[in-house]
Amino acid sequence: MGALQEKYKVLLVDDEPIILRSLKVAIPWEELQLEIVGEARNGEVALNLIGEMKPHIVISDIRMPVIDGIALMKEVLSQNSKLIFIFISGYGEFEYAREALRQGAFDYLLKPIDHDELAQMLERARTKLDRQKENEQLMHSVQMLSMLARERMFAEFTLGNPRPLQHLQWLENSELEGEYFMAVVQLDDYAALTAGWSAEEKRLWLFAIRNIVEEWSLEHGVLTVFPFHNGEWILLFPGSLNSSKRELGEQLVTGIKRYSKLSCSVGISRTTQGIDQLSTIYPQAAKALYQRFYSGHEGVFIDEETAVSESREIKYPKELEAALIESMRTLDRVRMLALFDEMALFIGEQAAPKEMAERLIVEMAVVLYRQFEHMNNQTQWSLERLLGKLHTLGTLSDMIAALKEEFEEWMKQGNKPVSREDGRSVVEKSKRYIESNYHKDLSMEEVSELADLSISHFCTLFKQVSGYTFLEYVTHCRMEKAKYILQNSNVKVYQVAPLVGYQDPRYFTQVFKKATGQTPSEYREEHTKQAN
Structure with missing residues (x-):
C-alpha cells in the first residue's frame, strides 16, 4: 500500500466485547490503510x-439487540448507497x-x-472504495470541463467569434432558443479598486464575487x-422575467x-432570441451600464431607457467605430487621430x-x-476620469480634443519600446510560463499581461524573438508533451487530450495529425516498435 493513500474509516458493531477486541488486534489495520473510528454494542448506537463518524466500512454482527444488522443496513443505505457493509453471522444464520x-x-463471513x-x-472493499473515488473524481473533472467549455462557448459567441468553437458542438444551448435577455454585472471603479491588490488578492476577490453571483443565479432562475x-x-435570464428586469x-x-x-452596477439589454444574438445584445447591456457615470452612484441601467431614440434622427456611426477600433488594434496613431x-x-x-x-x-x-x-494591462487608465x-x-471641439489627448497617451503607454535584451528576457519568461501551463485554457491576454505588454506588442515581440506565433508555440508545447505521453505510457488516446489542454479528443487528434502527419494511435504504434 502506498503511504500517501487515504485512510478509510471503519466502524465495528457487535454485542460481544471479546469479538470487538479480537477484531481490533488481529487485523493489520495500519497495513490495510484503514482506521477504526468507533465501536457499537447494538444497532441503535x-x-x-x-451519522456522526461517517465511516466508509461497517463490520457488523448480523443478529443484534434493538436493531438487527439487516435493518441497520437498509436504513443507512437509503441515505448513503456507497457505504460498505460486511456481516459476521453464526452457522445457523x-x-x-x-x-x-x-x-x-x-x-x-x-x-x-x-x-x-x-x-x-x-x-x-478498499479496492472498491478506491474505484468509487476515482469515478467521482473523473465525473467531477468531466463536469468541470463541461462547465469551462460552456463558459468559453458563451464568451466566444458574446465576442462574435463562433467559428473557433465548431469542435464544441456537443454542448447544448437549447436554453437560448427561446427569448432571453442579458445582464452585465461590473464592479464599480474596477481599475482603482484593484490597483492596491496583489495578484493573489485579485484572484481571491474575483473568485468570491463569482461564487456570490452564481449562488444568486441559482435562486433566481438565471439560464447561465x-x-x-x-x-x-x-x-x-429567460424572457419570462422581462417585466422584473x-x-x-x-x-x-x-x-x-x-x-x-x-x-457594483448592472446593465441590462433588450430581449432577444438565439445564441447568435449574444454579440448583439452585449453592447446594449454594456452601454446601458456606463450610464452610471451620469448618475454618480451604483445602480441598474436598462437599455430601453438609455438608448437614443431613432425618432431623434441621429444614427450611431458604426462604421466609424469599427475603423477606430482597427486603428487601435494596429497601433496606428495617425489614422486614429484622423478618424476622431x-x-x-x-x-x-x-x-x-x-x-x-x-x-x-x-x-x-x-x-x-x-x-x-x-x-x-494598464491599471492607471481611468474611464471614469475621462467621462x-x-x-x-x-463644446464639441473640446470633447474631441480630450478624446484625442487621452487615447493618444494611452496608445503611447501601451506601446513603450522594449530593448533587445529585455525583449528576449520577456519572451523567455513567457515561454517558460507557456511550458508550465500549456495544459490549461491559455489565452494570449493572460500571457501578455504576465509580460506587461499590450497584446499587439507582445505578439510582435514573441514572433521576432522565438520564431513562433503565440498559438504556434502553445500548440508546439502541447504536441511535444502528447508525443512523450504516447511513447512512455499506456494512457488511452482520449485520455491524453485533456492532459495537454484539449477537451475534445477528436479535435486533439486533428491537431496532432496536422502537426505530425500521423494520428496519435499511429504515432504510438510506430514509436513503440522502434523502442522495441
Whole structure:
C-alpha cells in the first residue's frame, strides 16, 4: 500500500466485547490503510455513530439487540448507497446472511472469524472504495470541463467569434432558443479598486464575487452565468422575467454589496432570441451600464431607457467605430487621430443637441476604452476620469480634443519600446510560463499581461524573438508533451487530450495529425516498435 493513500474509516458493531477486541488486534489495520473510528454494542448506537463518524466500512454482527444488522443496513443505505457493509453471522444464520447480500451487503463471513479471510475481504472493499473515488473524481473533472467549455462557448459567441468553437458542438444551448435577455454585472471603479491588490488578492476577490453571483443565479432562475472581462460577469435570464428586469438588477446589486461589501452596477439589454444574438445584445447591456457615470452612484441601467431614440434622427456611426477600433488594434496613431476628426465632422453635420452629441461621444469612448482594456494591462487608465472630464466640457471641439489627448497617451503607454535584451528576457519568461501551463485554457491576454505588454506588442515581440506565433508555440508545447505521453505510457488516446489542454479528443487528434502527419494511435504504434 502506498503511504500517501487515504485512510478509510471503519466502524465495528457487535454485542460481544471479546469479538470487538479480537477484531481490533488481529487485523493489520495500519497495513490495510484503514482506521477504526468507533465501536457499537447494538444497532441503535451504531446508527447514531454512522451519522456522526461517517465511516466508509461497517463490520457488523448480523443478529443484534434493538436493531438487527439487516435493518441497520437498509436504513443507512437509503441515505448513503456507497457505504460498505460486511456481516459476521453464526452457522445457523446462513440463509439470513444470504438475504443480507441480496439487500446490498458487500460480503459476510461465518463465526468463528477467520481473520485472514476478513483481511482479504477488506482489501477488496478498499479496492472498491478506491474505484468509487476515482469515478467521482473523473465525473467531477468531466463536469468541470463541461462547465469551462460552456463558459468559453458563451464568451466566444458574446465576442462574435463562433467559428473557433465548431469542435464544441456537443454542448447544448437549447436554453437560448427561446427569448432571453442579458445582464452585465461590473464592479464599480474596477481599475482603482484593484490597483492596491496583489495578484493573489485579485484572484481571491474575483473568485468570491463569482461564487456570490452564481449562488444568486441559482435562486433566481438565471439560464447561465459566466465571467467575461475582469471584474465583469454576464447573466442570461429567460424572457419570462422581462417585466422584473429592474427588480432583479437591484436584488443583485444589493446581494453583492451585502456579502462582499463591494459596490457594483448592472446593465441590462433588450430581449432577444438565439445564441447568435449574444454579440448583439452585449453592447446594449454594456452601454446601458456606463450610464452610471451620469448618475454618480451604483445602480441598474436598462437599455430601453438609455438608448437614443431613432425618432431623434441621429444614427450611431458604426462604421466609424469599427475603423477606430482597427486603428487601435494596429497601433496606428495617425489614422486614429484622423478618424476622431471625422467623428467631429459627423456629429457637426447631424446638428444634434449638446446632450445627444455628448451621449454619442460617451458611447464611443466606452467602446474604444473596452478595446484598450482588452489589449493592455494598464491599471492607471481611468474611464471614469475621462467621462467625468467630457461631462464638464462645453463644446464639441473640446470633447474631441480630450478624446484625442487621452487615447493618444494611452496608445503611447501601451506601446513603450522594449530593448533587445529585455525583449528576449520577456519572451523567455513567457515561454517558460507557456511550458508550465500549456495544459490549461491559455489565452494570449493572460500571457501578455504576465509580460506587461499590450497584446499587439507582445505578439510582435514573441514572433521576432522565438520564431513562433503565440498559438504556434502553445500548440508546439502541447504536441511535444502528447508525443512523450504516447511513447512512455499506456494512457488511452482520449485520455491524453485533456492532459495537454484539449477537451475534445477528436479535435486533439486533428491537431496532432496536422502537426505530425500521423494520428496519435499511429504515432504510438510506430514509436513503440522502434523502442522495441
